[in-house]
Amino acid sequence: MKLNLEYLYDFQKERYKYYSELVLNEKKDLYITEYKNCYTLPARPGSTLFGIGGAVDDKFNEIRDSFILHGKSDAVFFGGKYEFTDNEVEFLKGEYIYLGYIRNHWGHFLVDFCTRLWFLKNTKDQKFIFIVDENRVFSFIPQIQRFIELLGIDPRNIVFCNHIFKIEKLIIPQQSYQTNKYFSKEYSRIFDMVRSNIQPTCNYKKFEKIYYSRKNFYKAKGTEINLDLMDNFFEKNDFNIIYPETLSLDDQIAYINDSNELAMISGTLIHNLVFLDSSRTDKIIYIINKTYIVNIMALDTLKIKNISPIMIDSYYSKYPVSLGFGPFMLSPSICLHKFIKEKGLKIYDPLFNSYDYLIKTISRYELMYQKINFINSQIKFSNPSSDAWNYFDVNNIYMWLNCCSQYELFDKKVYGLYQSSREVSDSLLHVEQKPISSNKIQMVMLDNYLLYSVHVSNFGWTNFSVDSNYVGFLNLNRKIEAFIIKSKFDIHYRCFYNDDGWSSVCQSNEICGTTGKSKKIQGICISTNDESVLLEYRIYQFNNGWSNWVKNNTEIFSKDGFCALEIRIKI
Structure with a gap:
């Protein structure tokens, strides 16, 4: 991999050069471990990124091979044991392959949750087990469901561990990829197998130039600014705009491989390049950076696939942010203008060079930053399935309600499915950029729930x-x-x-x-x-x-x- 850094800010060039030259080792031999009469523990909140849980042996010792590890220091992203009693345990007879922890996040699935799927036995009767959050009724989102099917696995043979199981025999494959430490050919073969089995839909049409848009991604609506501006720019320059959320996984993989030029905003979309056929060395890939943060996991993907994209800084960033929350403001930067000039592209939208529009979007950015990063209080409201109070971050609730058609935000009330006679205090929200003077909101039932x-x-x-x-x-x-x-x-x-x-x-x-x-x-x-x-x-x-x-x-x-x-x- 050799990144084209010509269109980055000067201070970013050295950072990308440094991280791109860090070696991601190739692991030659993966191993499996087998245990009899061991236990699988669902995920509970803990000090790690995804919580504690995993597997313990028949003597209740932690099985470290069941953890999700990260980096050269083997930091624990998921794993750990906790106390339990016999009456909490259900026995599973037979042999199961342990697949680790999972939640419905496509990016994390590709880099963290699918790494044990390299160990597939040639039998339709093989059973698998995923660890999920305790007491959660879990089902795959459509992309993950289709991924599993394309590997030839019957989803009915997968058990989701949302309570404690004692298992007659458990096989634990090693992670085939550990972020920022190593990868293996087995990891790449997982995606090669999926790609080889795709069946594009009847609506699929091959395009030479594709721009992967984030405009319809629900989370981006509350954290990213000027997505429309970027969509319009690429569309006017003969790129076909693709919205991944509207496509089957089969069609997404086909678009990635069949196009000759592929442009995308930095983020989860980069991880989709694991599906790229390694023989497509002629493909031109543009990655538009929405932030100053170097996503080193995305660089792992580029190293594994030996992809050398053109990186373009095109953002405004006044405050420190995190990759998970933002906000991010795409902007027609000097780097993007240099790219446009040297590639012979054209600017058709007058807003692209509008000072007034820039000031307006910076104001939106300021308000969004306050909403996401200055408000860290928690609010509580009643859960309809119990009398207990659940705590949620104000910002997550705001973005979540904004994304659901069942909900509306209006004045000092949040109209939703959950009703409480008590008011929700210790919160402060901005609704459509109009600050609420009260520090209370109330959950009100919709008529058609x-x-x-x-x-x-x-x-x-x-x-x-x-x-x-x-x-x-x-x-x-x-x-x-x-x-x-x-x-x-x-x-x-x-x-x-x-x-x-x-x-x-x-x-x-x-x-x-x-x-x-x-x-x-x-x-x-x-x-x-x-x-x-x-x-x-x-x-x-x-x-x-x-x-x-x-x-x-x-x-x-x-x-x-x-x-x-x-x-x-x-x-």
């Missing part, structure tokens, strides 16, 4: 889910024993048992079924008398997958019970 939760055998109640999101388990054969629906619509529901027949009809906020009696529900029926509402629902059976959607007041049965439920409504 729908919440539902299920009680699962050997687990208990799940968190409440919202319209068109399932509750339950897709990867464990655990049956639903009861459910509850909360809604302002006139919704009624009942359940069926082979021995007892249909239960009495329940209304909103009433529990349907039994808990603690190990009686699985074998049929349900949900209905509404509200003619303005289209109500549909379906169930998930462990061996047969999802049923078809059924409409209002339709009885649906499963002799062996079902593991997940999904409801959707349309007004």
